[in-house]
Amino acid sequence: MKIAVARETRDGETRVAMVPELVGKLTDLGYEVLVEPGAGARAEYDDELYAEAGATVTEDLLPDADVVISVNALPGYRARLLRDGAAVISFLPVNSSHDLITDLRDLGITSFAMELVPRISRAQSMDALSSQSLVSGYRCAIVAAGLLRRFFPLNMTAAGTVQAAQVVVLGAGVAGLQAIATSKRLGAVVQAYDVRAAAAEEIRSMGAKSIDLELETLEGSGGYAREMTEDRAARQRELLTPYIANADALITTAAVPGRQAPMLVTAEMVEQMKPGSVVVDLAAESGGNVEGSVAGKVVRIGQAQVWGGDNVPAQMPGPASKLYAQNVVSLLTLMTSEGEFAPDFDDEVVSGSAVTHGGRIVHEPTREAIEGPIAVEPEAEPEPPTGDEQPFDSAQEPFDLPFDSEEQQ
Numbered sequence: 001m002k003i004a005v006a007r008e009t010r011d012g013e014t015r016v017a018m019v020p021e022l023v024g025k026l027t028d029l030g031y032e033v034l035v036e037p038g039a040g041a042r043a044e045y046d047d048e049l050y051a052e053a054g055a056t057v058t059e060d061l062l063p064d065a066d067v068v069i070s071v072n073a074l075p076g077y078r079a080r081l082l083r084d085g086a087a088v089i090s091f092l093p094v095n096s097s098h099d100l101i102t103d104l105r106d107l108g109i110t111s112f113a114m115e116l117v118p119r120i121s122r123a124q125s126m127d128a129l130s131s132q133s134l135v136s137g138y139r140c141a142i143v144a145a146g147l148l149r150r151f152f153p154l155n156m157t158a159a160g161t162v163q164a165a166q167v168v169v170l171g172a173g174v175a176g177l178q179a180i181a182t183s184k185r186l187g188a189v190v191q192a193y194d195v196r197a198a199a200a201e202e203i204r205s206m207g208a209k210s211i212d213l214e215l216e217t218l219e220g221s222g223g224y225a226r227e228m229t230e231d232r233a234a235r236q237r238e239l240l241t242p243y244i245a246n247a248d249a250l251i252t253t254a255a256v257p258g259r260q261a262p263m264l265v266t267a268e269m270v271e272q273m274k275p276g277s278v279v280v281d282l283a284a285e286s287g288g289n290v291e292g293s294v295a296g297k298v299v300r301i302g303q304a305q306v307w308g309g310d311n312v313p314a315q316m317p318g319p320a321s322k323l324y325a326q327n328v329v330s331l332l333t334l335m336t337s338e339g340e341f342a343p344d345f346d347d348e349v350v351s352g353s354a355v356t357h358g359g360r361i362v363h364e365p366t367r368e369a370i371e372g373p374i375a376v377e378p379e380a381e382p383e384p385p386t387g388d389e390q391p392f393d394s395a396q397e398p399f400d401l402p403f404d405s406e407e408q409q
């Protein structure tokens with residue numbers, strides 16, 4: 001069985017789906033590992049490192065591959081190079097990739113989306129959303145510290161005291177908690193808010209103060225927050241305004257894969273921030289938590305610099321690639337039996353992450369969005385009576401029972 005590590009084609013993508021130090025784990029499973037030339041170059045992994053680890057570096061690897069792994073989904077023109085029955089594993093945003101998913105279905109390709117891996121305890125080692133969010137959260141704090149033209153930590157010197165920076169983090173998922181922890185390590189005073197009930201304790205465990213707005217919590221499924229009404233959102237923004245106005249740096253991390261990011265902070269709220277303050281919006285590429293943020297750019301709103309995140313994990317390609325590669329290895333291990341790629345679709349992790357298989361779209365929400373709901377056959381009308389039926393006669397002998405009904409009564 002051959003696993004191909006594809007070179008990324010997305011503009012600005014620096015990550016790679018496999019790193020040299022993990023190639024041995026795939027060969028131990030019984031796979032032959034093929035790597036496209038230059039696949040790891042932008043993550044500082046030369047072709048020679050892959051060759052030394054036991055991989056074969058070759059250009060024309062897609063037609064011979066049994067499984068192709070990548071960070072981003074193969075574009076359609078590359079997917080058409082694969083043989084019928086091959087499998088692909090990558091991030092695959094199902095809501096915005098309908099044409100590609102249709103191609104994969106028609107080509108007979110089995111595809112797995114890393115962002116669809118169920119968020120259950122036994123699948124934690126395969127959870128690429130969490131691993132990449134960890135990188136993003138760290139990067140957010142570093143960006144905020146770099147843009148802010150003052151110290152993060154408290155400094156007491158003979159020349160006087162420099163107060164610590166005040167940092168507010170909105171969202172306490174994996175990215176938010178890492179942003180909190182990194183800001184704390186850098187010496188800032190950190191406050192954070194999340195709409196989920198369990199978040200307050202997690203925030204405090206990072207050494208930050210949990211902001212309590214005395215609003216109802218919004219616990220959703222899969223560890224994400226439940227969508228709020230506009231009245232609830234407006235009240236939340238009103239109560240958060242004084243905290244944001246007092247902050248030197250604001251970091252927002254609230255996002256749900258495949259959906260528009262919630263708008264948590266208006267431009268008017270940012271305009272109340274102090275001169276020289278900084279806003280880092282991790283969710284800018286999915287619509288933004290901050291009104292007016294632009295993905296991949298720094299814009300000025302009032303007297304604050306607003307940094308919009310765009311493919312933030314790719315800004316730290318080394319650790320991001322290593323973590324993602326380990327997620328892929330864990331998923332492949334689950335789907336390998338006796339050296340063969342043999343996904344068990346009765347397993348909830350396998351079935352939950354599958355998008356296409358056997359010429360069908362097997363991810364039901366995506367199938368319905370592309371193909372429409374399954375038509376339900378109407379029930380057949382009962383045949384009209386012919387007149388030959390014998391009417392029921394209550395005086396007839398009853399059916400024989402396996403016991404004496406009078407005795408049982």
